Amino acid sequence: MARSTAHQQMANAIRALSIDAIEEANSGHPGLPLGMADVATVLFSEFLKYDASDPHWHDRDRFVLSGGHGSMLLYSLLYLLGYDDIKIEDLKKFRQLGSKTAGHPEYGHLKGIETTTGPLGQGVANAVGMAITEKMLSARYGSDIVNHMTYVMAGDGDLMEGISQEAITLAGHLCLNKLIMIFDDNQISIDGPISKTDSTDQTKRFEASGWEVIEIDGHNTNEIADALDRSIKSVKPSMIKCRTIIGYGSPNKQGTSSVHGSPLGSEEYLLTRDKLGINYDKFSVPSEILEEWRNIGLKGCKQRRDWEERIQKLPPEIRDKYNSQISGTLNQNVYKSLIELKHDYLTTKSHIATRKASEIALQCINENTEFLVGGSADLTGSNNTKTHNINEIVAENFSGRYIHYGIREHAMGAIMNGISLHKGFIPYGGTFLIFSDYCRPAIRLGALMEQHNIYVLTHDSIGLGEDGPTHQPIEHLSSLRAIPNVYVYRPASAVETIECWELILKNKNGPNLIALSRQNLYEFREISEQFNVNNCEKGIYLIKANSDNPDYALFASGSEVEIAIDAYNSLTESGIKAAIYSVPCLDLFNDQDNNFKSSIIKNAKQNIVIEAGISQGWEKILGDDGLFFGMSSFGASGPYKELYQHFGLTKDHIIDIIMNNREINE
Numbered sequence: 001m002a003r004s005t006a007h008q009q010m011a012n013a014i015r016a017l018s019i020d021a022i023e024e025a026n027s028g029h030p031g032l033p034l035g036m037a038d039v040a041t042v043l044f045s046e047f048l049k050y051d052a053s054d055p056h057w058h059d060r061d062r063f064v065l066s067g068g069h070g071s072m073l074l075y076s077l078l079y080l081l082g083y084d085d086i087k088i089e090d091l092k093k094f095r096q097l098g099s100k101t102a103g104h105p106e107y108g109h110l111k112g113i114e115t116t117t118g119p120l121g122q123g124v125a126n127a128v129g130m131a132i133t134e135k136m137l138s139a140r141y142g143s144d145i146v147n148h149m150t151y152v153m154a155g156d157g158d159l160m161e162g163i164s165q166e167a168i169t170l171a172g173h174l175c176l177n178k179l180i181m182i183f184d185d186n187q188i189s190i191d192g193p194i195s196k197t198d199s200t201d202q203t204k205r206f207e208a209s210g211w212e213v214i215e216i217d218g219h220n221t222n223e224i225a226d227a228l229d230r231s232i233k234s235v236k237p238s239m240i241k242c243r244t245i246i247g248y249g250s251p252n253k254q255g256t257s258s259v260h261g262s263p264l265g266s267e268e269y270l271l272t273r274d275k276l277g278i279n280y281d282k283f284s285v286p287s288e289i290l291e292e293w294r295n296i297g298l299k300g301c302k303q304r305r306d307w308e309e310r311i312q313k314l315p316p317e318i319r320d321k322y323n324s325q326i327s328g329t330l331n332q333n334v335y336k337s338l339i340e341l342k343h344d345y346l347t348t349k350s351h352i353a354t355r356k357a358s359e360i361a362l363q364c365i366n367e368n369t370e371f372l373v374g375g376s377a378d379l380t381g382s383n384n385t386k387t388h389n390i391n392e393i394v395a396e397n398f399s400g401r402y403i404h405y406g407i408r409e410h411a412m413g414a415i416m417n418g419i420s421l422h423k424g425f426i427p428y429g430g431t432f433l434i435f436s437d438y439c440r441p442a443i444r445l446g447a448l449m450e451q452h453n454i455y456v457l458t459h460d461s462i463g464l465g466e467d468g469p470t471h472q473p474i475e476h477l478s479s480l481r482a483i484p485n486v487y488v489y490r491p492a493s494a495v496e497t498i499e500c501w502e503l504i505l506k507n508k509n510g511p512n513l514i515a516l517s518r519q520n521l522y523e524f525r526e527i528s529e530q531f532n533v534n535n536c537e538k539g540i541y542l543i544k545a546n547s548d549n550p551d552y553a554l555f556a557s558g559s560e561v562e563i564a565i566d567a568y569n570s571l572t573e574s575g576i577k578a579a580i581y582s583v584p585c586l587d588l589f590n591d592q593d594n595n596f597k598s599s600i601i602k603n604a605k606q607n608i609v610i611e612a613g614i615s616q617g618w619e620k621i622l623g624d625d626g627l628f629f630g631m632s633s634f635g636a637s638g639p640y641k642e643l644y645q646h647f648g649l650t651k652d653h654i655i656d657i658i659m660n661n662r663e664i665n666e
């Protein structure tokens with residue numbers, strides 16, 4: 001069965017370290033590392049292109065462990081291969097607070113972790129994003145510079161999750177032949193045999209989606225190597241269905257769900273080591289085996305150096321462009337042109353939807369940089385995401401930079417994560433704000449990994465009108481703001497939209513979401529303003545005030561700003577002291593220092609917030625006696641102006657309530 005004794009020893013070193021760490025932590029998942037050690041050994045020792053001494057080499061093959069619960073497989077490999085940021089001490093601290101070897105692999109903890117995995121299925125779509133990016137970069141710089149494979153190891157759980165279907169079908173459609181999925185077909189998940197829950201013929205499923213499928217015994221090294229060899233040459237994405245035994249080597253637990261996610265236990269741990277012939281101490285791989293692994297880790301060194309030479313030989317302007325593209329550095333023209341555009345819109349006093357203004361901003365951005373890749377989940381014409389200066393990518397040609405994701409919001413989010421993790425493009429993708437629910441897990445992971453992704457979320461309130469409550473976001477602004485590292489922008493006019501886009505391009509430490517109106521909005525910004533100052537920078541700014549000590553401060557975002565302005569004007573006409581603030585990004589406001597925040601929050605006797613969503617998140621501004629005008633129920637189907645009336649989001653209603661309260665308090 002074994003290719004060679006050496007292979008067995010190398011694979012067993014992975015197994016040994018994995019169960020050592022899991023026993024030490026008394027927590028973790030031994031099933032996957034024990035079962036997949038053979039495949040991983042062949043892949044990493046004979047096929048994967050990487051250099052452990054330079055883990056970020058950009059043309060390395062990408063390896064995604066989608067079943068993040070099997071993290072010890074990856075940690076053992078990285079240690080054995082000699083990645084310099086992982087030591088044996090790190091394996092001893094597996095799953096401990098502050099350790100690099102977290103329960104599931106976390107991007108940024110160790111150099112060899114390509115993406116954070118754990119929520120099943122995400123890694124599959126991340127890998128699709130990486131494979132797309134490789135093709136797009138290769139189409140631009142040639143295969144001498146960009147030419148690598150993307151491997152994703154996935155289990156039954158990954159393939160059962162819906163996101164995998166979205167990702168697999170898109171990968172097949174785009175013919176991502178440099179994407180290889182290694183399916184750990186062990187027929188076991190937590191609740192027991194897969195036969196309890198699924199009877200899909202995975203081979204037919206993948207073939208129907210345009211993949212090549214190769215079925216092998218995942219413990220037979222020759223079959224593994226042959227399959228990898230064939231997959232690399234395939235003209236389609238490949239799925240290698242590896243029949244494996246979960247928990248391979250554990251005499252009493254292998255092949256059962258009991259080995260999936262619990263330590264073996266002291267007795268079974270010893271029996272397993274014994275059965276596998278591991279006769280060395282815990283955490284001490286014999287030097288000859290370690291040396292063999294370390295040599296493998298450096299095998300790619302020459303390839304990497306050759307690649308660096310090829311980079312050096314590029315014409316300087318191409319080399320510079322490549323480096324800027326990989327680091328995501330946008331040229332200053334992008335920002336200059338946005339300021340000019342803003343100037344135009346200050347002078348024209350437009351009356352357009354912010355989704356239209358966003359298209360205009362994107363048009364300008366895409367004209368001045370080639371580093372963004374756009375897309376939409378089948379709502380291109382509504383999200384206004386495809387500007388006329390960019391072309392779509394298709395299976396035969398990846399020189400474009402627009403992705404028709406199809407109706408696949410979840411995969412779109414995770415593919416965008418894969419694109420930004422790969423580096424080379426800043427992805428933006430569109431859908432309706434309501435359908436952010438369909439990609440929320442990917443948004444959250446992008447936030448955890450601090451990835452520069454942009455979500456263009458149009459139809460941002462009951463203002464979308466007739467499509468009704470199924471399409472009207474209510475709790476979405478608040479719930480998205482609640483995710484750490486996520487910035488939700490909701491501009492109120494064309495000029496604010498342009499300003500928000502500038503901030504979005506500069507805020508590289510997490511997903512940026514821009515919520516945009518379907519309905520037209522008036523431009524309220526004045527030409528007298530210094531047009532090179534970005535008023536949205538702190539997330540909030542004063543539009544106007546008739547007093548330094550107002551009785552009322554009105555705060556609004558997006559389409560409700562014009563209602564708030566009308567209310568402010570009414571108060572002013574009645575001789576009541578008032579101020580009005582626009583809040584294009586509550587998250588940015590929350591980031592400001594306390595002095596700044598207090599100076600705004602505590603300025604008026606009473607604060608009034610107007611936003612066509614729920615009140616959650618506005619508590620600091622509202623304080624104990626603030627007034628909130630928004631939504632506390634689902635919306636309804638009808639013309640949008642009638643809906644605003646119906647839900648009390650009108651100047652008249654707001655003024656009535658303020659005046660009634662005023663009378664009571666006087």
Ligand SMILES: Cc1ncc(C[n+]2csc(CCOP(=O)(O)OP(=O)(O)O)c2C)c(N)n1
Nearest residue numbers: 032118119120155156157158188189190260
């Ligand atoms: C989205 C999501 N749902 C549930 C889980 C919890 N979970 C972790 S592993 C697992 C079973 C996975 O089975 P499989 O992929 O066959 O892994 P194996 O048993 O082979 O290790 C589940 C349900 C998760 N991590 N992510």
